[in-house]
Amino acid sequence: MKTPDQPRRSALYLPASNPKAIAKARTLPADIIILDLEDAVAPDAKASARDAAIAAVREGGFGDREVAIRVNGVDTAWGADDLAAVAHSGVDAVLVPKVSTPSDIDRYDAALKDAPPSTALWAMIETCACVSQLDAIAARAETTRLSLFIMGVNDLAKEMRARLTPERTPFLPVLTLAICAARANGVVILDGVCNEFRDLGVFRTEAEQGRLFGFDGKTLIHPDQIAPCNEVFSPGTDELSWAHAVIAAFALPENAGKGAIRVEGKMAELLHLDEAERFIAMAARIRR
Ligand SMILES: CC(C)(COP(=O)(O)OP(=O)(O)OC[C@H]1O[C@@H](n2cnc3c(N)ncnc32)[C@H](O)[C@@H]1OP(=O)(O)O)[C@@H](O)C(=O)NCCC(=O)NCCSC(=O)C[C@H](O)C(=O)O
Ligand SMILES: [Mg+2]
Numbered sequence: 001m002k003t004p005d006q007p008r009r010s011a012l013y014l015p016a017s018n019p020k021a022i023a024k025a026r027t028l029p030a031d032i033i034i035l036d037l038e039d040a041v042a043p044d045a046k047a048s049a050r051d052a053a054i055a056a057v058r059e060g061g062f063g064d065r066e067v068a069i070r071v072n073g074v075d076t077a078w079g080a081d082d083l084a085a086v087a088h089s090g091v092d093a094v095l096v097p098k099v100s101t102p103s104d105i106d107r108y109d110a111a112l113k114d115a116p117p118s119t120a121l122w123a124m125i126e127t128c129a130c131v132s133q134l135d136a137i138a139a140r141a142e143t144t145r146l147s148l149f150i151m152g153v154n155d156l157a158k159e160m161r162a163r164l165t166p167e168r169t170p171f172l173p174v175l176t177l178a179i180c181a182a183r184a185n186g187v188v189i190l191d192g193v194c195n196e197f198r199d200l201g202v203f204r205t206e207a208e209q210g211r212l213f214g215f216d217g218k219t220l221i222h223p224d225q226i227a228p229c230n231e232v233f234s235p236g237t238d239e240l241s242w243a244h245a246v247i248a249a250f251a252l253p254e255n256a257g258k259g260a261i262r263v264e265g266k267m268a269e270l271l272h273l274d275e276a277e278r279f280i281a282m283a284a285r286i287r288r
C-alpha cells in the first residue's frame with residue numbers, strides 16, 4: 001500500500017510515447033515513475049501519448065511504485081485535454097510544469113476537482129517568475145492537493161540563460177530557497193535531472209550534492225541512474241549507527257531530562273534525537 005511518507009529517493013521520467021520504456025519501468029527499482037506528456041513528447045505524438053499514459057495507469061503492474069503523469073501546461077494546446085483525462089485515471093499524482101504563481105496551483109487544483117482524493121498535485125519549480133514566490137506557492141499545500149515539488153533545472157537554465165555545469169553554481173541559491181519553502185510548508189521536494197546519463201560519476205556527485213542540500217530524492221532520465229540514486233538518498237551505515245547511538249544515549253537514566261548530551265565525542269541535542277528517529281523510520285520504510 002502507498003503511504004504519504006513512503007520513500008521518494010528516485011523518480012524516473014519516461015516519454016509516455018515510448019511503450020518499451022513503459023513496460024521496462026514496471027520492472028525497475030525506482031520509487032516513482034513519471035509518465036511524461038510534456039517536453040519528452042513531440043507535438044504530433046501528444047494525443048497518443050496521453051492515451052498510452054492513461055492505459056498504462058489503468059493496466060497497473062507498477063507495484064508499490066508511485067506513478068505520476070506530467071501533463072502539458074494548462075495554457076498550451078494540449079493542457080486542458082491532458083488534465084481532463086488524467087483527473088479520472090486514478091493516477092497517484094498529476095505533475096504540472098512551469099508553475100509561476102500561487103494562482104497557477106489554484107487553477108490546476110480546480111481542474112482536478114473531480115479526481116479521486118488520492119490523486120495528488122505535484123509542481124515543477126522551473127521558472128524565474130516562481131523564485132520570488134516560492135513560499136506562497138508551497139503554502140498552497142494547506143488549501144489544495146499540492147504535496148510535492150520537483151526542480152526543473154533544464155528549464156531554469158534556459159530561462160536564466162545560465163550554463164548547466166556539474167557544479168550547478170548558478171542554481172544553488174534557487175535550490176536552497178525551494179527547499180526552505182518546501183520544508184516550511186510540509187511539501188516533499190525532489191532534485192532535478194542530471195542530463196549526463198552515460199557518466200555515472202558525474203551523476204553521483206550531483207546526487208550527493210542534492211542530498212547534502214536536503215532534497216528527499218532526485219529525478220532521473222535513465223534506468224542506469226536508479227541504483228546510485230537510491231543508494232545516495234538512503235540513510236547510510238554510518239548515519240544509522242550514529243542514529244542508534246543517539247537514541248540509546250538519550251534513553252540512559254543519567255541523561256533523562258537533558259537537552260544536550262555527549263555522543264561519540266560530539267554534542268547531540270534533542271533536535272538530533274528527532275533526526276535520528278527520522279533516519280531509522282526512513283530505513284525501516286525502505287526495507288519494507
Ligand atoms: C535519454 C534517452 C533518450 C536515452 O535513450 P537511449 O539512448 O535509447 O538509452 P539506452 O539505449 O541506454 O536504453 C537502454 C534501455 O533502457 C530503456 N530506457 C531508456 N531510458 C528509459 C527510461 N527513462 N525509462 C524506462 N526505460 C528506459 C531503453 O528503452 C532500453 O531498453 P531495452 O531496449 O529494453 O534494453 C532516454 O533514456 C529517455 O528518453 N529518457 C527520458 C527522457 C525524458 O523523459 N525527458 C523528460 C524529463 S526531463 C525534464 O524535462 C526535466 C525538467 O522539466 C527540466 O526542465 O529540467
Ligand atoms: Mg522542464
